[in-house]
Amino acid sequence: MKKLKWNTPEQLRSLLCELVSWDSQTHTEGERTFPIKLEEKLLELDYYQQHPNYLSLHDVDHGRKFVSAFYKHPEATETIVLISHFDTVQTEEYGDLQPLAFQPELLTKELYERRHDLKEDVRRDLESGEFLFGRGTMDMKMGLVLHMSLIEKAISEDWPINLVLITVPDEEVNSAGMRAAVEVLTSLRNEYGLTYKLFLNGEPSFTQKPGDLKYYIYSGSIGKIMPAALFYGKETHVGEPLKGMTANYMASYLTQLMEWNPLFRETDRGEDTPLPVSLQQKDLKLQYSTQTPYRTVALYNVFLMKRTASDVMNLFEQVAKEAADKCNKDYQALCAREQIDAIGEVRVMRYQELLDYAKNKLGHEQVEQLIQEVLNNEEWDERDKSLKVADHLMIRCKELAPSIILLFAPPYYPAVNSSDDTLVQETIELMKTVSLEEFGVQVNQIHYFNGLSDLSYVNYQDEGEGWTAFEQNTPIWGNAYTIPFKEMAELQAPVLNIGPFGLDAHQISERLHITSAFVHTPVLLERVIKNMFQNEEEKLKLTTV
CATH class of the missing domain: 3.30.70.360 (Alpha-Beta Plaits)
Incomplete structure (x- = not known):
């Protein structure tokens, strides 16, 4: 078996720092060049050199593109979609540290030197050595890193399930990237006869109130x-x-x-x-x-x-x-x-x-x-x-x-929720058990992710025409802004958000918990996906006996 590139905590940390260093603030040139660099990175996997049609860049708007990377098992139809965004908010709040905002290792060291000027909780986290600071470390390039690691492992171990990695621009403003991705997801499903089993986002675990250090996963998005x-x-x-x-x-x-x-x-x-x-x-x-x-x-x-x-x-x-x-x-x-x-x-x-x-x-x-x-x-x-x-x-x-x-006025994010879905309930129970038994960390379920996410554009459930008031009363509808409501309604599969723990998104003190990101969450995600196709294999055995 070929040695993996994005598997160990050290490899994951290195990959994260590389992706963060690719400045991709929304509506900048960096946001336009990021997917090109990411495509080159994914081409380091032999799989995409052998199957170039499984790795693609897709147009969004204003020269921006999103990336799709498809892992296709020859006999599988069940498919999990891995969703992330690569754009970040601006960095003015870093002041004279702005040149280091996208250099996590250097920024963390420099902030340590200035720790006495920071809030007590930030200083405490710096001194603990358990956090990595930087714009995009938490929100949300670590989610993308975890999905890249899953794709590589699926290829290496020949997982009997399909994975579609989708990473998009513009989540922080209008979600133009995800709205454009809806059409690609419907096309992929039709072309390859896929059955979407789960839409899995990688947004981080957000606090519910100041001082909250609990770890959350989300079965929906507000x-x-x-x-x-x-x-x-x-x-x-x-x-x-x-x-x-x-x-x-x-x-x-x-x-x-x-x-x-x-x-x-x-x-x-x-x-x-x-x-x-x-x-x-x-x-x-x-x-x-x-x-x-x-x-x-x-x-x-x-x-x-x-x-x-x-x-x-x-x-x-x-x-x-x-x-x-x-x-x-x-x-x-x-x-x-x-x-x-x-x-x-x-x-x-x-x-x-x-x-x-x-x-x-x-x-x-x-x-x-x-x-x-x-x-x-x-x-x-x-x-x-x-x-x-x-x-x-x-x-x-x-x-x-x-x-x-x-x-x-745009944007509009429909709410989505899968708390009643059996697969989601089973997955959450599995995560709670694994996390507590192996890491001593309690997993807590939230029904609606409170930070807004691109999950809003899949699994659309409106049975009537609740969107018509939006179409009729949005002056730029059909020109500068559209939402593919009908296509979204076709993407019927439960949603779930599993990401690493972090703190202070969109602040100078944005930081990622190192152990959660590089040790705990990779294990949890792998268990979640393997449990899904192992369950399918067990069902298949029962039906053939």
């Missing part, structure tokens, strides 16, 4: 959606404030009702979604002037467990109408006090209603031209473009003002 609003008032000069209505005044009513609103909280299996908060609120004035701000936008973060996009839009509209009623009541009282005529009543409209109105007034061709003008602006991201489309339409339909236009 969802996220972003209701947004364009507030369109009436402009005036600050010297004549009662001749208009500021959009900021209107926005204040909705934001007050959206922030921490328990109406949006969901509870499932004893776990709660975090309460909604505003992620952005700003007026659209390009420069300072004494003209009052009459166009304002806001984004609100809402987490999901069971609700669909349609459910959330219905709730959002309900809250927006309550906000408009309060705003109108207070405004009417103001008009009575100041003895002036009102400029109108604030109305609430969904984006779909605005779009239909604009097409009827301006014509389909002019509306499409307005939308295309926004889409062509490369300086705006997907959220900006969504809000700008609504703004451009309202500028030409200002007779609808004052109005609150409700819409969705």
Whole structure:
């Protein structure tokens, strides 16, 4: 048997440091070059030189690509998909240590020299020697390393099961990589007659609260959606404030009702979604002037467990109408006090209603031209473009003002959960037993991964058309942003997230637990997969007796 390259703790650590050194911050050149380097790395395995069609780069967007690496057993149809992402968040918080952010060994040593300047828990972990620091060590290049090790071992030992490694860009922003991978996964299934048995992600174990040192695995992933609003008032000069209505005044009513609103909280299996908060609120004035701000936008973060996009839009509209009623009541009282005529009543409209109105007034061709003008602006991201489309339409339909236009802005992560699946339940029990007996570490199950993950784009369970409200009310839908809902629904297999323990993702103190990453988790993952095909072999023996 050929000696393995990515098997021992030392080999895994070396591979991790190499992958981390390939700076792949989201929306940088490094993110574009990372998959090319990874393909070259995987080609070090003879298997992919002999089967070059099993290793591929696939286009995503903006020059970015994702990698698929297929281990195909000649007689197997059962297939496990290994999912990871290789992009990382930015590194500005490292300050003068930024050049070392992607050099884990050097960064860990330098931080040790500065340990007295760090928080007590970080300093304690540094002094223990049990953690490796660096951007991407925890979130989540170690997950990719573990999957590469599994592929190599499957090849070496001729495992009677198929593995598909998928590693993608852009998870930290819009999950464009995973959304593109859905089509490849459906194509692979059809071409090779595969039966997907499990979608296994490698995101790390996150703490549930400060000071939490428990090890978690996840049988689902929380969802996220972003209701947004364009507030369109009436402009005036600050010297004549009662001749208009500021959009900021209107926005204040909705934001007050959206922030921490328990109406949006969901509870499932004893776990709660975090309460909604505003992620952005700003007026659209390009420069300072004494003209009052009459166009304002806001984004609100809402987490999901069971609700669909349609459910959330219905709730959002309900809250927006309550906000408009309060705003109108207070405004009417103001008009009575100041003895002036009102400029109108604030109305609430969904984006779909605005779009239909604009097409009827301006014509389909002019509306499409307005939308295309926004889409062509490369300086705006997907959220900006969504809000700008609504703004451009309202500028030409200002007779609808004052109005609150409700819409969705990307990204959208549907919730996914497999806690009731028999295979997942058996796997979790196996992990609990192995981890406790061999390592003395307790495994704890969480039903919804609270950090968001690419598992949201497989095993889609909406039996109705709960996504239609998203399609209808996302201004850039079908152009700058799409979700393959129908294809996602075809990828029916349970989900599970098993990764190493780490702390402080997206912080200067991001760190990976060395023993968990290089000793415990590799053993657990190997046991999990071997148990699956060994169970199948036992079933086969029973049916042939």
